[in-house]
Amino acid sequence: MENGAGNEAAAAWNFAPNDSLLGVTALSVRGVLGSIKAGMVEDSGGGDGERPVIPLGHGDPSAFPCFRTAPEAVDAVAGALRSGEYNSYANATCVGLKLARRSISQYLSRDLPYELSADDVYLTSGCTQAIEIVCSVLARHGANVLLPRPGYLFYEARAVLNGMEARYFDLVAERGWEVDLDGVQALADRNTVAMVIVNPGNPCGNVYTYEHLAKVAEMARKLGIFVIADEVYAHLTFGERKFVPMGVFGSVAPVLTLGSISKRWVVPGWRLGWIVTNDPNGVFRKTKVVDSIKSYLDISTDPVTFVQGAIPQLIENTKQEFFDKTVEVLRQTADICWEKLKGISCITCPSKPEGSMFVMVKLDLSCLEDIKDDMDFCCRLAKEELVVVLPGCAVGYKNWLRITFAIAPSSLHDGLDRLKLFCLRHSKPEM
Numbered sequence: 082m083e084n085g086a087g088n089e090a091a092a093a094w095n096f097a098p099n100d101s102l103l104g105v106t107a108l109s110v111r112g113v114l115g116s117i118k119a120g121m122v123e124d125s126g127g128g129d130g131e132r133p134v135i136p137l138g139h140g141d142p143s144a145f146p147c148f149r150t151a152p153e154a155v156d157a158v159a160g161a162l163r164s165g166e167y168n169s170y171a172n173a174t175c176v177g178l179k180l181a182r183r184s185i186s187q188y189l190s191r192d193l194p195y196e197l198s199a200d201d202v203y204l205t206s207g208c209t210q211a212i213e214i215v216c217s218v219l220a221r222h223g224a225n226v227l228l229p230r231p232g233y234l235f236y237e238a239r240a241v242l243n244g245m246e247a248r249y250f251d252l253v254a255e256r257g258w259e260v261d262l263d264g265v266q267a268l269a270d271r272n273t274v275a276m277v278i279v280n281p282g283n284p285c286g287n288v289y290t291y292e293h294l295a296k297v298a299e300m301a302r303k304l305g306i307f308v309i310a311d312e313v314y315a316h317l318t319f320g321e322r323k324f325v326p327m328g329v330f331g332s333v334a335p336v337l338t339l340g341s342i343s344k345r346w347v348v349p350g351w352r353l354g355w356i357v358t359n360d361p362n363g364v365f366r367k368t369k370v371v372d373s374i375k376s377y378l379d380i381s382t383d384p385v386t387f388v389q390g391a392i393p394q395l396i397e398n399t400k401q402e403f404f405d406k407t408v409e410v411l412r413q414t415a416d417i418c419w420e421k422l423k424g425i426s427c428i429t430c431p432s433k434p435e436g437s438m439f440v441m442v443k444l445d446l447s448c449l450e451d452i453k454d455d456m457d458f459c460c461r462l463a464k465e466e467l468v469v470v471l472p473g474c475a476v477g478y479k480n481w482l483r484i485t486f487a488i489a490p491s492s493l494h495d496g497l498d499r500l501k502l503f504c505l506r507h508s509k510p511e512m
């Protein structure tokens with residue numbers, strides 16, 4: 082059908098899509114990687130020839146045998162399923178099964194100076210739904226939320242969909258991607274409700290110190306806002322700095338901690354996450370934020386019941402060796418990444434990653450002959466070398482790249498070698 086005829090036909094109908102949804106793909110890692118991969122499939126026949134596609138674009142290493150989840154986690158889910166006790170809706174209480182909430186509260190309390198209770202925990206479908214809920218709960222008329230740049234743009238997508246303004250503060254590359262606290266203060270006004278920190282960091286691979294988090298809490302208190310602490314990469318640290326949960330400072334300023342089993346247990350497909358109120362002073366109760374979370378959960382879908390039912394066994398039985406092994410592989414692959422990137426002249430890496438699965442690197446386009454920007458770089462890299470990398474524009478940082486090192490070491494070597502070849506091939510000749 083020709084376009085004109087198509088438009089006329091569309092005009093005959095009463096319905097039209099929600100316009101605000103049409104732009105959000107640009108704010109989603111999935112959407113951006115989708116368009117990069119689409120070009121690759123068309124031009125290379127799907128990469129099913131001699132060279133495999135190397136996925137350095139997204140944070141899901143579960144397909145690699147060296148990142149296979151713990152057998153105890155699989156047993157926990159299989160046991161819950163076989164028991165026949167978890168075939169029902171879990172919605173006698175919309176907030177999740179009590180046994181799972183209790184188990185998560187005990188697990189998180191190990192790293193806190195106070196005890197959480199099951200009632201502080203709300204179960205969600207992965208950390209994704211936790212973000213979705215928090216952004217809806219906050220979105221009163223005129224509200225704004227402060228987000229880190231570079232950052233995880235899903236927060237902006239959800240904020241904007243709910244009619245809330247997203248404002249960006251900088252993470253400072255020269256200071257290990259610390260929060261620019263002066264910038265936070267300058268951005269905030271009486272309509273600011275919260276600030277987000279992601280620790281360990283996506284996309285920067287940074288880990289915040291106790292002292293820095295204490296300053297973040299003090300700033301939040303001064304501004305009268307709360308902290309949304311995205312700790313989906315909790316405990317995935319392999320440098321000098323250990324993970325400190327933001328909840329440690331819950332009595333300075335209230336903290337909503339968002340997390341999931343997706344990353345530490347390497348099971349993003351199991352879709353089990355949480356929102357936790359780290360708030361010994363009861364601010365969230367007094368301000369009715371808690372009621373609002375419960376109301377949202379009343380009208381949304383629950384995480385799968387048998388995964389909820391498996392949580393106590395999954396947490397109790399997973400051996401420390403499993404976590405140690407995952408972190409050891411990440412340490413190794415972060416080292417490979419750091420060393421190999423040093424040998425690529427049009428790329429600079431401001432700091433070695435110490436946590437999560439990612440590193441941010443700066444592209445020097447002036448060294449490259451025929452590459453327009455980061456998106457162009459990634460599309461052509463995918464087509465020519467079958468290596469998928471996320472352009473910085475997908476994390477709010479134009480002309481940078483986010484590289485995932487959470488893949489098998491041999492594939493990472495291969496991918497980074499191909500990245501180097503690509504850069505050499507497109508380099509300007511030396512003067």
Ligand SMILES: Cc1ncc(COP(=O)(O)O)c(C=O)c1O
Binds near residue numbers: 210313349354
């Ligand atoms: C910073 C951050 N928050 C939340 C999520 C979503 O987590 P989940 O897979 O548990 O939904 C991700 C996933 O990559 C993430 O990187």
